[in-house]
Amino acid sequence: MTKGRAVAQKHRYDTDKRMSTEKAQEIIKRAMADHAIYDAMAARESEVWGNILPARERSEARTRDEAASGALRASRHQSSLPQLARERGLHFERGVSLGCGAGRLERALVQSGTCENIHGLDVSEKAVAEARAIAARENLPLTYEVADLNFIQLPAKAFDLAVAQTSLHHVLFLEKVAEQTWQALKEEGYLWIHDFIGETQGQYDSKRLTLINELLAILPEKLRVNIIQDRVITQIKRPEPGHLASPFEKIRSAEIVGIFERWFTIEWRKEFTSLLHLVAPPGMRVPYVENEETKALYQVLLLLDQLCVEEGILKPTGGQYLMRPKPGGFGPT
Numbered sequence: 001m002t003k004g005r006a007v008a009q010k011h012r013y014d015t016d017k018r019m020s021t022e023k024a025q026e027i028i029k030r031a032m033a034d035h036a037i038y039d040a041m042a043a044r045e046s047e048v049w050g051n052i053l054p055a056r057e058r059s060e061a062r063t064r065d066e067a068a069s070g071a072l073r074a075s076r077h078q079s080s081l082p083q084l085a086r087e088r089g090l091h092f093e094r095g096v097s098l099g100c101g102a103g104r105l106e107r108a109l110v111q112s113g114t115c116e117n118i119h120g121l122d123v124s125e126k127a128v129a130e131a132r133a134i135a136a137r138e139n140l141p142l143t144y145e146v147a148d149l150n151f152i153q154l155p156a157k158a159f160d161l162a163v164a165q166t167s168l169h170h171v172l173f174l175e176k177v178a179e180q181t182w183q184a185l186k187e188e189g190y191l192w193i194h195d196f197i198g199e200t201q202g203q204y205d206s207k208r209l210t211l212i213n214e215l216l217a218i219l220p221e222k223l224r225v226n227i228i229q230d231r232v233i234t235q236i237k238r239p240e241p242g243h244l245a246s247p248f249e250k251i252r253s254a255e256i257v258g259i260f261e262r263w264f265t266i267e268w269r270k271e272f273t274s275l276l277h278l279v280a281p282p283g284m285r286v287p288y289v290e291n292e293e294t295k296a297l298y299q300v301l302l303l304l305d306q307l308c309v310e311e312g313i314l315k316p317t318g319g320q321y322l323m324r325p326k327p328g329g330f331g332p333t
Contacts, residue, residue, distance in 0.1 A: 016238060020201075020203050020238055020240065020241055021200075021203050023240075023241045023242070024200055024201040024203055024241035027201070027241050027242050028172070028200075028251065028252060031172055031251075032172060032173070038150075038172070041247035041248060042123065042148060042150075042247075042248075044246065044247050045123065045170065045246050045247050045248050046123050046124050046125070048245065048246040048247075049101070049123070049124045049127060049246060050124040050125060050126030050127055051126065059228070061227045061228045061283070062228055062282070062283075064227065064286055065227060065228060065282055065283055065284075065285050065286055066282075068285040068286045068288065068289045069282065069285050071289050071295075072285060072288055072289060072295065072298050072299075072302075074276075074285060074298075074302070076302070077270070077272040077273075077302075077306050078194075078270060078272055078318070078320060079270055079320055080108075081105075081109065081114060081163065081192045081194075081322075082108060082109065082112040082114045084268065084322060085112075085114045090114075090190070091113070091114070091115075092114060092115040092116070092160050092161035092190070093115070093116045093117070093160055094115075094116070094117060094118075094119075094158065094159050094160055094161070095109065095115040095117070095118040095119070095159055095160070095161035095162065095163060096118065096119050096120075096121065096154065096158075096159045096161070096162050096163070096184065097118055097119070097120040097121065097162075097163050097164075097165075098121055098149055098152075098162060098163065098164040098167055098168070098177065098181065099121070099122055099123075099149055099164060099165075099166075099167020099168070099170065099171075100120030100121060100122045100127075100128070100131060100144065100167075101122055101124070101127050101131070101166075101167070102127050102130040102131050102134070103120060103130070103131030103132075103134055103135060103142065103144070105163060105165045106118040106120050106131070106135075106140075106142050107134065107135070107138070107140060107142070109163070110140050110141055110142065111140070115161055116141065117141035117142065117143075118141075118142055118143075118161075118163075119142075119143045119144070119145065120142065120143070120144045120145070121144075121145050121146075121147040121149065121152065122144070122146065122147070122167075123146065123147065123148045123149065124146075125146050128144045128145070128146050131144050132144050149167070149171050149177050150171060150172050150173040150176060150177070151173070151176070152176070152177065152180050153180065154180045154181070154183070154184035155184060156183050156184060157183075157184070157185070157186050157187075158184055158186075159184055159185055159186065159189060160185070160186050160188065160189045160190070161185075161189060161190055161191075161192070162181050162184065162185055162189070162190075162191045162192070163191075163192045163193075164177075164181075164191070164192070164193050164194075164195065165192070165193075165194045165195070166194060166195055166196065167195070168193065168195045168253075168256050169195050169196040169197075169249070169250050169251070169252075169253040169256065170246070170248040170249065170250075170251065171248070171251070171252070172248060172251050172252065174252055174255060174256060174259045174260075175259055175262075178259055178260045178262065178263045178264070179263060181263070182263040182264065182325050182326070185325050187325065187327070189324075189325060190267075190322060190323065190324060191260075191264055191321075191322075191323040191324075191325070192320075192321070192322055192323075193256070193257075193260065193319070193320070193321045193323065194318075194319070194320045194321075195253070195256055195318075195319060196250060196253050196317060196318060197253055197254065197256055197257055197271075197316065197317060197318065197319040198250070198253055198254065198273075198277075198315070198316075198317030198318075199250070199253070199254055199317075200250060200251070200252055200253050200254040200255070201239070201241045201244060201249070201250050201251065201253075202238060202239045202244060202249075202250050203238055203241070204236070204238055205314070205315070207313075207314060208274065208275070208314050208315075209236065209237075209238065211275060211308075211314070212236050212275055212278050212279055213235055213236055215275065215279050215301075216233065216234065216235060216236065216279060219279075222287050222290075223280070223284070223287050223288065223294070223297070224284065225284065225287060226281075226283040226284045227283055227284075227286055228282065228283035229283055233284065236278050256319075257319060257321070260321075260323065263325065263326055264323035264324060264325055264326060265323060265324050265325075265326055266321050266322070266323050267322050267323060267324050268321070268322040269319065269320065269321045269322075270319070270320045271309060271316035271318065271319045271320075272305075272306060272309055272316055272318045272319075273305060273309070273316060273317045273318040274305050274306075274308035274309050274313070274314035274315070274316060274317065275301070275304065275305045275308060275314070276301060276302060276305040277317055277318070279301060279305075280298065280301060285298070
């Protein structure tokens with residue numbers, strides 16, 4: 001690409017981003033101010049994830065992709081709560097899972113001995129039903145409840161662990177969830193967050209968008225096939241606000257960490273992913289295990305991805321945080 005074309009493309013990206021970001025903020029304001037708008041969005045959110053989450057547990061394509069991700073060590077720059085708990089000698093008696101989905105995290109936590117029993121909350125009735133059925137079948141000390149995180153009322157000082165894994169980027173009233181989680185944890189409690197912290201409503205930074213599409217342009221077609229979506233990815237565009245996978249998808253994702261830091265102190269963090277979540281996301285990893293050459297190419301992309309984070313070239317879009325409640329009887333001032 002010539003310098004002139006690159007400058008023109010960046011100007012177009014910047015203009016588009018400014019307009020779409022303004023639209024995204026307007027959607028947030030309207031949903032927070034108008035209960036009718038919120039209720040319609042919430043109903044649709046529950047419907048979408050009620051279909052997606054149980055189906056995900058039984059998806060053959062996703063199972064193949066997860067196996068490929070394991071072979072590629074796609075999550076090598078990430079940790080996990082069971083791993084971190086082992087390293088720090090942490091053990092929890094009573095936990096609450098915020099946005100539990102079909103219950104994968106809770107099962108992992110009790111099966112690993114990290115937490116003795118956990119209560120899961122999720123807005124999707126179908127997902128909760130699936131989680132309950134699996135817990136009953138496997139005789140696990142897990143309980144579940146259908147609840148909208150945006151309006152939760154948690155019992156005070158009832159838990160020594162709260163977990164929110166890939167759920168907060170679907171929450172509109174983040175301040176409410178942060179405050180309720182803070183008051184529900186015992187003073188010695190911990191909060192674990194693992195989430196998407198990138199651009200709100202997918203309004204990608206111009207530099208990120210340019211680099212991603214330049215990488216996609218030079219990759220062979222076989223490495224751009226998404227087996228979960230059953231399509232070839234040719235170009236990434238900023239999604240139109242209000243037209244993402246679900247109404248609350250990435251609704252305020254860029255604000256998650258800043259809001260929770262008002263109530264919590266970050267004791268440990270890992271941040272990762274700058275390009276790979278769009279160049280080779282879940283669904284596009286099976287072709288990379290075809291042979292040693294494709295495996296090596298994935299490793300190059302993975303190293304480039306982390307280098308962009310470590311050198312500050314691009315902001316991370318993924319984050320894991322172990323937090324402690326700030327002291328004080330009435331939360332932050």
